[in-house]
Amino acid sequence: MKMIHASILPTLALLVLSPQAALAHLVTSGLGPFYDGALHLAISPDDLLGLVAVTLLAGLCGARAGRLTVFSLSLSWFIAGLVGLNLPVTIDLPWLSILSFLVLGVLVAINPKMHPKVVASLAGLFGLIHGLFNGSALAAIGAGPLALTGIVVTVLVIALLISAFVVSLHAAWTRIAVRVAGSWVAAVGMLMFGWLVRGTG
Amino acid sequence: MKIHFLCRKDVRRMIMTLFVVFLFAPVSAWAHVESGQAGGFFSGLSHPVSGLDHVLAMVAVGLWGAQLGRPAIWLLPVAFPMMMAFGGMLGLMGIPVPGIEIGIAVSGIVLGALILGETKMPMIGALIVVAFFAIFHGHAHGTELEAGQNAMLYSMGFVICTGTLHAIGIGMGLVHRWKFGRLALRGAGSVVMAGGLYFLWGALS
Amino acid sequence: MRRYLVLMSAFFMLFLAGLSGIASAHESQPGLLEVRQLNTNRYEVIWRAPIYYGKPHPATLQLPEEWQIVGEPTARQLSDSALHRRVVEVPGGSINGSIIRLPGLEATITDVFVRISRLDGSETSQVVRPTLPFVELRGERPWYESSREYLLLGLHHILMGIDHLLFVLGLLIIVSGRSMLIKTITAFTVAHSITLAIATLGYATVPGPPLNAAIALSILFLGPEIVRVWRGQTSFTIRHPWVVAFGFGLLHGFGFASGLSTVGMPTSEIPLALLMFNIGVELGQLVFVVLILQLYRSLKVLEFRWPHWMEFAPGYTIGSLGAYWTIQRTLMMFAIN
Numbered sequence: 001m002k003m004i005h006a007s008i009l010p011t012l013a014l015l016v017l018s019p020q021a022a023l024a025h026l027v028t029s030g031l032g033p034f035y036d037g038a039l040h041l042a043i044s045p046d047d048l049l050g051l052v053a054v055t056l057l058a059g060l061c062g063a064r065a066g067r068l069t070v071f072s073l074s075l076s077w078f079i080a081g082l083v084g085l086n087l088p089v090t091i092d093l094p095w096l097s098i099l100s101f102l103v104l105g106v107l108v109a110i111n112p113k114m115h116p117k118v119v120a121s122l123a124g125l126f127g128l129i130h131g132l133f134n135g136s137a138l139a140a141i142g143a144g145p146l147a148l149t150g151i152v153v154t155v156l157v158i159a160l161l162i163s164a165f166v167v168s169l170h171a172a173w174t175r176i177a178v179r180v181a182g183s184w185v186a187a188v189g190m191l192m193f194g195w196l197v198r199g200t201g
Numbered sequence: 202m203k204i205h206f207l208c209r210k211d212v213r214r215m216i217m218t219l220f221v222v223f224l225f226a227p228v229s230a231w232a233h234v235e236s237g238q239a240g241g242f243f244s245g246l247s248h249p250v251s252g253l254d255h256v257l258a259m260v261a262v263g264l265w266g267a268q269l270g271r272p273a274i275w276l277l278p279v280a281f282p283m284m285m286a287f288g289g290m291l292g293l294m295g296i297p298v299p300g301i302e303i304g305i306a307v308s309g310i311v312l313g314a315l316i317l318g319e320t321k322m323p324m325i326g327a328l329i330v331v332a333f334f335a336i337f338h339g340h341a342h343g344t345e346l347e348a349g350q351n352a353m354l355y356s357m358g359f360v361i362c363t364g365t366l367h368a369i370g371i372g373m374g375l376v377h378r379w380k381f382g383r384l385a386l387r388g389a390g391s392v393v394m395a396g397g398l399y400f401l402w403g404a405l406s
Numbered sequence: 407m408r409r410y411l412v413l414m415s416a417f418f419m420l421f422l423a424g425l426s427g428i429a430s431a432h433e434s435q436p437g438l439l440e441v442r443q444l445n446t447n448r449y450e451v452i453w454r455a456p457i458y459y460g461k462p463h464p465a466t467l468q469l470p471e472e473w474q475i476v477g478e479p480t481a482r483q484l485s486d487s488a489l490h491r492r493v494v495e496v497p498g499g500s501i502n503g504s505i506i507r508l509p510g511l512e513a514t515i516t517d518v519f520v521r522i523s524r525l526d527g528s529e530t531s532q533v534v535r536p537t538l539p540f541v542e543l544r545g546e547r548p549w550y551e552s553s554r555e556y557l558l559l560g561l562h563h564i565l566m567g568i569d570h571l572l573f574v575l576g577l578l579i580i581v582s583g584r585s586m587l588i589k590t591i592t593a594f595t596v597a598h599s600i601t602l603a604i605a606t607l608g609y610a611t612v613p614g615p616p617l618n619a620a621i622a623l624s625i626l627f628l629g630p631e632i633v634r635v636w637r638g639q640t641s642f643t644i645r646h647p648w649v650v651a652f653g654f655g656l657l658h659g660f661g662f663a664s665g666l667s668t669v670g671m672p673t674s675e676i677p678l679a680l681l682m683f684n685i686g687v688e689l690g691q692l693v694f695v696v697l698i699l700q701l702y703r704s705l706k707v708l709e710f711r712w713p714h715w716m717e718f719a720p721g722y723t724i725g726s727l728g729a730y731w732t733i734q735r736t737l738m739m740f741a742i743n
Contacts (some may be wrong), residue, residue: 031515031562031565031566032515032566035565045353045354045357046353063707063708063709064709066707066708067708067709067710070708106283109279109280109283157697157701160701160704160705160708161700161701161704163704163708164703164704164705164707164708165704165707167707167708168707173275176275176278176279179275179279180278180279180282180364182279183278183279183280183281183282183283184282184360184361184364186282186283186286187282187283187285187286187356187360188286188353188356188357188360189286190283190286190287190289190290191286191289191290191293191352191356191359191360192352192353192356193290193293194289194290194291194292194293194294195293195352195353195356197293197294197295198293198294198295
């Protein structure tokens, strides 16, 4: 019992504080800031996992959910990104970022009946969080709205492709494969929580 | 819901998607190598295969799921990775689980026995059995990372490899449709059980 | 059924907005660095820095510290570039393993060709990209390393060539049916490969400014055709888009050739460079076509609906961008001459 307490306290402290901003640098693609932004998203696993999870979820909930999600996700990502670009501080809360894709992964895995508007709101919330992180990180390394545009266009393209792909699946086993993918995302999220507490993540 | 294992349209779509993914994959892979962290992904990918006890149990879960039929055959692969990751999370947080080595060896014996006896169980029961052992496996294996490697990529590799082992088990279990396949499966169960006994002996001595 | 292409065009607008910082969607000119051995210890270093969007190029040349500059370095201003020449004394006489840096290149999208010619008659070439703004001078390179460099060069060139992509997008909107699509894209590919080869092998050259104006004109040409498609009318282009794709493809091939400078390239390496550069271009084009078709299918699956007037947006957008570039580039052509 004592040991458990000993490990939970620093855990809580970490979850609340965790200011160690893992200062991401923008990878140069050699093709200008627009492609730099697109590439940045393509190699940021925590953004990407959540993006995959939320669009899989939208796809499972049908065409209307997919449509609304594509809009709410990219729009909120862009707006929050613009806000983030103009913030004086860099916001980086790894636990929130991990939590967001963990929850979305679990939702895909259990595949509950959800109203399209609920799915789209979740996607919007996710977009707000990550847009804000992206925007403030871009501001910290001196990148501008052009790189943000690259990120958002990539988000839009990925969201469209994945949700339409899931909507078009009909055989039962393919939908289960989608849910398994969701459980994998959730599993990575749990492990990442563990690493975060341990201080290696 | 009837499970069609060969729906040509879906297969074609899956292939098309994979093609699109591969078109873009080299770019990101290349960028990863440049930042020097790609090693994490591959060590995560290879880690679950490195221990025979682990491999045996993963495949056994798949075999048993195939024997149980629907809905276990699809509920287990959805639930299992999350439960194992939960065990891994406990391990990383430093929350101890007693008797790990013994638990892993026993999991081999129990799963082997269940397959050997073609034991039917209510869904909840099967989930609890598998979850119980999944936590031991996750606790023991999810936590080994070399210095300087990326934890995120390691975790992703680890989860992907475990899931694939599981899928291999289910794939093998599909022989359950035929009479000789059923016998072969029960035979495989006895092999898993023997393996579990061997590891138990190793853990105790 | 083509209404779904509307949103795609909206993406493209966003994409264009993204690139508008890079002004007139101009061909990006590569830089050139020549190192020529004069005698045992002396080398001549020529750095040709292209004009970068109307300004002197931000990259500078940083030679290894042990190289001593002999005499006065000279600088000459040309119409499209600045030429810096200097002679250096290299202790020991060997430049192999020396590292030349190009600080400032990482902030640009310029590729730099490096050519080294030695007294023994051997010539080698390398490419410096903005991602790694330095070059380690080497002797002979294995063929696969130079192949990889030229392939990436071609890929970069098409991804930055917004006017080529826009032309392909226009073709995709006009064609209907799979066989026509394959025929049209193949015609475009064959045509631009022919002229790319002709220009690279030096059989014919087209001066840059009129070429760019003509390429813009090819995009302008597609605008009215797209509107005609939506009105349900037909025309020669709509019935036989592959003919148009072939004709204008010849033009675009000359445009691609501007991204592959062969000045001073060892003659034996030109075929390989041409082949790999072309493969890179085709790969980039294939990725673009597959992406657009997949997006089109996705929009259909998700049942997007649009107001009627939006259906005309892609045609008018492509047409007006083509017109804008045509006028701008024609003016540029006369301003320069």
